[in-house]
Amino acid sequence: MRIHFQSAKRESRKNPGIRLGLIGLGTVGTGTLGVLREHEREIERRLGAPLEVRVVCSRRVHRKDLSWFGRPVERTRDWRRVVRNPEVDIVIELVGEARTAKAIAFETLAAGKHLVTANKQLVAEHGLELAESARARRVMLGIEACVAGGLPILHAIRQGLAGEHFSAVFGILNGTTNYILTEMEQRGATFAEALAGAQQKGYAEPDPAFDIQGYDARYKIAILAMICFGQAVRVEKIPVEGIQRIEQVDFAYARQLRRTIRLIAEARRDARGRLGIAVRPMMIPVSSALGRVHGSVNGILLVGSKGGVTSFTGRGAGAEPTGVAVVSDVVEIARRIVAGGKSATPLGYARWRRARLAPAGAGDVATYLRLVVRDQPGILGRVSAILGRHRINIDSVLQEPGMPPRRLPFVMTLEPTRASRVHQAVEEIARLPFLAAAPLIMPFAELP
Numbered sequence: 164m165r166i167h168f169q170s171a172k173r174e175s176r177k178n179p180g181i182r183l184g185l186i187g188l189g190t191v192g193t194g195t196l197g198v199l200r201e202h203e204r205e206i207e208r209r210l211g212a213p214l215e216v217r218v219v220c221s222r223r224v225h226r227k228d229l230s231w232f233g234r235p236v237e238r239t240r241d242w243r244r245v246v247r248n249p250e251v252d253i254v255i256e257l258v259g260e261a262r263t264a265k266a267i268a269f270e271t272l273a274a275g276k277h278l279v280t281a282n283k284q285l286v287a288e289h290g291l292e293l294a295e296s297a298r299a300r301r302v303m304l305g306i307e308a309c310v311a312g313g314l315p316i317l318h319a320i321r322q323g324l325a326g327e328h329f330s331a332v333f334g335i336l337n338g339t340t341n342y343i344l345t346e347m348e349q350r351g352a353t354f355a356e357a358l359a360g361a362q363q364k365g366y367a368e369p370d371p372a373f374d375i376q377g378y379d380a381r382y383k384i385a386i387l388a389m390i391c392f393g394q395a396v397r398v399e400k401i402p403v404e405g406i407q408r409i410e411q412v413d414f415a416y417a418r419q420l421r422r423t424i425r426l427i428a429e430a431r432r433d434a435r436g437r438l439g440i441a442v443r444p445m446m447i448p449v450s451s452a453l454g455r456v457h458g459s460v461n462g463i464l465l466v467g468s469k470g471g472v473t474s475f476t477g478r479g480a481g482a483e484p485t486g487v488a489v490v491s492d493v494v495e496i497a498r499r500i501v502a503g504g505k506s507a508t509p510l511g512y513a514r515w516r517r518a519r520l521a522p523a524g525a526g527d528v529a530t531y532l533r534l535v536v537r538d539q540p541g542i543l544g545r546v547s548a549i550l551g552r553h554r555i556n557i558d559s560v561l562q563e564p565g566m567p568p569r570r571l572p573f574v575m576t577l578e579p580t581r582a583s584r585v586h587q588a589v590e591e592i593a594r595l596p597f598l599a600a601a602p603l604i605m606p607f608a609e610l611p
């Protein structure tokens with residue numbers, strides 16, 4: 164057998180370039196252009212054809228300095244001119260705003276062009292319709308950048324682990340919240356200080372509510388559940404709880420319990436095939452794989468019936484890591500174009516099930532209960548009596564020394580009990596007259 168070693172130049176003469184239209188020149192759009200420019204030769208060698216950016220679009224496109232890109236490129240403010248441009252093979256949608264992203268995506272597919280998007284909301288809410296539209300037009304859909312930016316998690320599930328049967332996926336899917344929790348854990352920062360630090364470093368948006376309240380992670384776990392289990396979940400049905408109520412004292416208690424606190428997005432199949440899915444802060448072992456994910460990094464654990472636990476960690480956001488994910492999708496689509504291939508199943512399944520959700524609060528779970536009280540005699544007795552009435556056993560009571568008696572935080576850890584029962588008891592406890600703040604509960608998760 165003879166192998167031909169060719170120069171990239173000679174190779175690309177055989178294959179015409181794959182023509183790209185890019186809509187959105189913000190953080191990810193600029194990062195994507197940078198990756199395309201800097202990795203141009205490497206990509207061409209991998210693909211056997213060049214990738215050519217033909218047109219770029221943003222609202223203020225004429226104010227953008229693109230001289231560094233070093234290639235002539237048409238500019239437009241009107242995304243429809245990209246989608247309808249006969250010289251564009253692949254449209255890259257990076258506008259962010261949900262309604263515009265949706266319009267761009269559906270028009271692109273309707274025009275018979277391949278689509279790459281980084282918009283998690285779009286894919287979480289309309290992924291099945293997009294996949295169907297792509298299939299009907301025999302075009303391809305790239306969504307890798309929607310979940311955990313630079314981690315190739317969707318490719319890993321769809322391709323590398325396509326033979327696996329997953330029972331669960333756990334993820335730290337939001338870098339901003341993980342940065343905040345890590346600062347609280349390692350530097351003793353208050354929530355407000357850690358949030359200000361995240362904003363200074365550009366991790367958190369000026370309005371950080373979307374990240375902190377868990378909504379960003381909720382879109383991502385909805386997509387992971389689709390790709391892992393072939394089950395479509397309505398995003399608004401996924402229970403979500405953010406990290407805004409976590410205080411420094413919770414880390415002090417976590418340390419006593421050899422645990423730490425992370426915002427965990429989880430989806431797991433129960434024995435009846437139902438999906439338990441939620442985003443919430445959890446008390447996890449410090450030594451667990453996700454307990455060791457620090458700063459703005461993302462981490463994901465896949466639990467499979469044959470391969471056991473597979474873990475991924477890496478940069479989950481930012482211009483360049485996300486740009487790499489976008490370009491990787493473009494390269495994959497371009498490879499198939501070069502090879503004359505057809506559309507595959509972009510979400511990894513050809514047949515879909517609407518998810519049957521396990522009722523929230525089903526299953527036994529050990530719980531961390533933090534109460535903040537105005538100190539007086541008899542508090543423990545009254546709280547214990549309520550827990551006892553709900554048949555909940557106390558595992559331990561913890562109190563850090565030197566806390567102010569007018570706002571005294573203490574913690575009870577509760578033995579595994581039905582979560583719905585804990586919620587009922589805590590509602591009753593919340594009405595006790597000596598409480599100085601609403602109780603905080605967090606499940607303990609025994610993650611590997």
Ligand SMILES: NC(=O)c1ccc[n+]([C@@H]2O[C@H](COP(=O)([O-])OP(=O)(O)OC[C@H]3O[C@@H](n4cnc5c(N)ncnc54)[C@H](OP(=O)(O)O)[C@@H]3O)[C@@H](O)[C@H]2O)c1
Pocket residue numbers: 186187188189190191192220221222223224240242257258259260263281282283308309312479480481482485
């Ligand atoms: N940032 C990250 O680290 C990250 C990570 C993973 C996924 N993502 C996803 O990637 C997407 C882009 O995020 P980003 O952070 O790059 O957003 P961004 O910085 O806000 O950039 C959005 C870009 O879209 C342009 N745009 C908005 N509406 C438009 C319209 N109607 N027509 C034409 N252009 C329009 C804006 O134009 P002007 O600049 O001209 O106003 C801007 O260039 C989002 O879906 C996001 O969720 C982001």
